[in-house]
Amino acid sequence: MTVSPLPYPLRLAGTGVVLREWRGEDLDDLVALLDEPDIARWTLMPSPFDVEAGLAYLRRAHQGRIGGSRIQLAITADGGRPLGEVLLFNVSSELHEAELGYLVGRPFRRRGLATAALSLLTGYAFDTLRLRRLLLRIDRGNSASTSVARRCGYRPAAEPPIQQDGPYGPATLDTWEYVESRSDPQDDRRKNVAARRYGRR
Template sequence: METKGSFVVPTAPLRLEGAGIVLREWTEDDVDALVEMYDDPEIARWTPVVSPFDSGAARAYLDKARTSRAEGRTAQLAVTTDGGRPRGEVLLFRSGSDERDAELAYGVGAEHRGQGLAARAVRLVTELTLRELRPRRLVLCIEHGNTASEAVAHACGFTLTDELPVTRQAKGREVLLRTWSLRPENADRG
């Protein structure tokens, strides 16, 4: 049940285009690309995604994404340049810390890094979220030392907050994530 003022994930299907990219829903045809993207030491290091990441893990990941999507909890979108082969992913979901906030997460496959795909995807989802969904703020929760994700956050106008780190369990260890925030009134800075 939604409470007054809580952020709601947009309904499927969702497709966003702009800045030379197309964000689209995942399909069963994306299993091989998902393995290619997520069976990577950097993805394993900074995300809760299982490692090694094989076709079984990819199918389980897609099943979980579809279930979460159907329940209106998360929008997980493939980052593409043309609507075809995925090069990364951007996630939009209600923050676990405050349901009035929207949270974003992202990852880009190793061979596609350095092309600005994550920043462009974050900006595109940010624009939609602030314009149509109107959360109190957008947040990114990033583990200290993940300089690539911190650079994306900074490039997109997010600022590091002084909030206590968010604690999450991932792969049998406690992960401390720092909160980066973007309020609607500051969205044009990114």
């Protein structure tokens, strides 16, 4: 059965990555991560993302966590400084589905962090929360994000594109899905993806 409300607090450790709850003292790091053109371009974050936006963001994250409606974790290397964020939200207990999202701060990109974080939370959502279909909504121009999705075993879903108006004009979001593989229930591909990524460095 799908877990409801979602577990809190949560700490997930994988190969080269630790996902942990946001803390009040992360405010300056959060603002530095999110006040950045690529985040503004590909997500619906306020821009500029200032201290006030950061405080509101941490407050909403905390409410969502204690209310059990979402998982929203800082991506770290070792439980310390936040380098990005990964989320799970819009949980449908009836359909056993949820949506995920991720971002990584500019200085920390191309190190496999988004891939490691998404594969770790995907595994948790499947193995512990017993969700059976996980979704990403990705702007079709966001090649970095589609690469991460593909690496983690997500595939384009047969769903109509979502048109969205953002600060950069109209955007088209495609849905990507991760579904249980009947031939490979443990899904070694997902479990090994982070290890392979780090092993290559």
